Amino acid sequence: MSRDYEIVIGLEVHVHLRTRSKLFSSADVSYGDAANHHVTAVCLALPGTLPVLNGAAVELAARAALATHCKLHALSVFARKHYFYPDLPKAYQISQYEEPLATGGWLEIETAAGGLRRIGITRIHMEEDAGKSLHEAGDPETQVDLNRAGVPLVEIVSEPELRSAEEAGAYLRKLRQLLRWVEASDADMEKGQLRCDANVSIRPRGETRLATRTEIKNLNSFRFVEAAIRAEAARQAELLEGGGRVQQATLGFDPERSRLFVMRLKENADDYRYFPDPDLIPLQLSEDRIERIRAALPELPDEREQRFQREHGLSAADAHTLVASRALADWFEAAARAHGNPKLVANWVLRDVLGALREREAEIEAARLGPEGLAALLRLVDAGRVTAKSARSLLPELLLSGGDPAALVRERGLEAVADDGALEAAVAQVLAAQGKAVAAVAAGDAKSLNFLMGQVMRSTGGKADPARVRELIQAKLSRG
Numbered sequence: 001m002s003r004d005y006e007i008v009i010g011l012e013v014h015v016h017l018r019t020r021s022k023l024f025s026s027a028d029v030s031y032g033d034a035a036n037h038h039v040t041a042v043c044l045a046l047p048g049t050l051p052v053l054n055g056a057a058v059e060l061a062a063r064a065a066l067a068t069h070c071k072l073h074a075l076s077v078f079a080r081k082h083y084f085y086p087d088l089p090k091a092y093q094i095s096q097y098e099e100p101l102a103t104g105g106w107l108e109i110e111t112a113a114g115g116l117r118r119i120g121i122t123r124i125h126m127e128e129d130a131g132k133s134l135h136e137a138g139d140p141e142t143q144v145d146l147n148r149a150g151v152p153l154v155e156i157v158s159e160p161e162l163r164s165a166e167e168a169g170a171y172l173r174k175l176r177q178l179l180r181w182v183e184a185s186d187a188d189m190e191k192g193q194l195r196c197d198a199n200v201s202i203r204p205r206g207e208t209r210l211a212t213r214t215e216i217k218n219l220n221s222f223r224f225v226e227a228a229i230r231a232e233a234a235r236q237a238e239l240l241e242g243g244g245r246v247q248q249a250t251l252g253f254d255p256e257r258s259r260l261f262v263m264r265l266k267e268n269a270d271d272y273r274y275f276p277d278p279d280l281i282p283l284q285l286s287e288d289r290i291e292r293i294r295a296a297l298p299e300l301p302d303e304r305e306q307r308f309q310r311e312h313g314l315s316a317a318d319a320h321t322l323v324a325s326r327a328l329a330d331w332f333e334a335a336a337r338a339h340g341n342p343k344l345v346a347n348w349v350l351r352d353v354l355g356a357l358r359e360r361e362a363e364i365e366a367a368r369l370g371p372e373g374l375a376a377l378l379r380l381v382d383a384g385r386v387t388a389k390s391a392r393s394l395l396p397e398l399l400l401s402g403g404d405p406a407a408l409v410r411e412r413g414l415e416a417v418a419d420d421g422a423l424e425a426a427v428a429q430v431l432a433a434q435g436k437a438v439a440a441v442a443a444g445d446a447k448s449l450n451f452l453m454g455q456v457m458r459s460t461g462g463k464a465d466p467a468r469v470r471e472l473i474q475a476k477l478s479r480g
Contacts (some may be wrong), residue, residue, distance in 0.1 A: 010160035023152035028236030035145035045089040057152035088130030095127035120159035130260030312342035335371035368402030377405040
């Protein structure tokens with residue numbers, strides 16, 4: 001895209017709330033089951049059925065609003081949003097429009113330059129999801145699965161303040177982290193629990209007015225969101241430079257070909273014929289209830305990241321990695337408390353624990369070794385009962401299978417050689433056999449000292465403390 005244009009992006013993110021039942025019926029919320037297995041008369045919109053609001057969904061939506069610094073309104077109104085698809089049995093969706101649950105929030109993202117940008121959130125409103133239309137290859141008919149119909153969700157609408165595909169990706173990752181952190185949603189994109197519509201326009205750089213936008217629907221991965229935005233910005237620039245104009249439309253994105261296609265000309269709000277749902281009274285949240293929800297929120301990731309730097313002396317980069325998920329942050333902090341040296345524990349978690357989990361494509365929740373177990377292993381290293389090298393060799397097995405670190409060290413015969421008499425004998429034997437390397441050390445060759453250390457470590461089966469081996473070699477050489 002030409003550098004003469006600026007991209008303007010706003011995101012509408014649809015997030016399934018972490019409830020056991022649907023928003024207005026008792027049907028289970030479940031994923032991967034047979035089609036139409038979790039459906040009630042309310043889901044089917046049978047005559048005489050009435051919606052009953054799920055209180056747990058309200059609590060989770062409120063958590064999401066407060067975590068994103070929105071103003072949670074004491075009164076919000078459910079409305080009917082009309083459109084006609086086979087997977088919407090009522091021919092309308094229960095949503096919120098003029099009086100949403102929350103407005104005026106924000107979250108901060110990291111920019112490519114390493115700074116922070118605050119992105120505004122226009123509104124958060126509750127609504128029910130629609131079902132799914134299924135199209136089997138070669139089958140001219142459309143099948144309908146209503147398992148998803150009525151699943152509670154929030155739509156989180158950003159201000160048009162994102163200026164690149166990368167910023168859009170950063171915003172979505174930060175939003176998903178927050179939603180998982182406060183347990184409002186699992187936000188699993190593969191299950192459709194987080195989907196994104198991207199509103200994209202371009203304008204001459206320096207222009208302040210918004211241009212005609214298009215909306216790219218149902219993007220279900222960070223990579224696809226970024227690729228679709230780049231493709232659409234390039235398409236609009238090419239169109240304008242060729243003398244054409246951008247038409248407001250709803251687009252789909254084919255990730256295999258990185259191409260966009262028109263689904264329909266864009267509707268306006270009037271086309272949906274919104275009006276308050278007569279079957280649902282306004283949702284009212286007392287100030288006491290709002291404050292109870294706020295008080296129950298955990299320490300948020302940005303606050304915890306700053307505290308890790310302040311209290312534990314961690315670098316900004318290390319603290320940022322440790323708050324990637326609430327489970328990881330909790331695990332690290334529990335291990336740090338059990339051991340007493342947060343910086344040492346952080347080094348082991350960042351390098352060894354996460355490295356072992358990445359090899360198994362696992363998260364910290366899958367670890368069979370608790371944080372107290374890591375602390376116990378590190379205390380063995382601190383006490384000289386096992387070398388750091390041996391401890392690292394055991395850690396993947398402990399993470400996978402659990403167990404007592406001390407018992408595993410004994411079982412594998414990995415107790416460190418701590419007897420100076422035995423170490424001095426090993427050093428003497430190596431120095432006697434490596435006269436050439438001894439002479440090189442005397443001439444100031446540091447590499448030869450490392451070689452001698454390696455020979456001693458080999459002779460002790462890697463069970464000696466390297467620092468102590470170095471001391472003994474240097475002492476022996478200084479005495480001649």
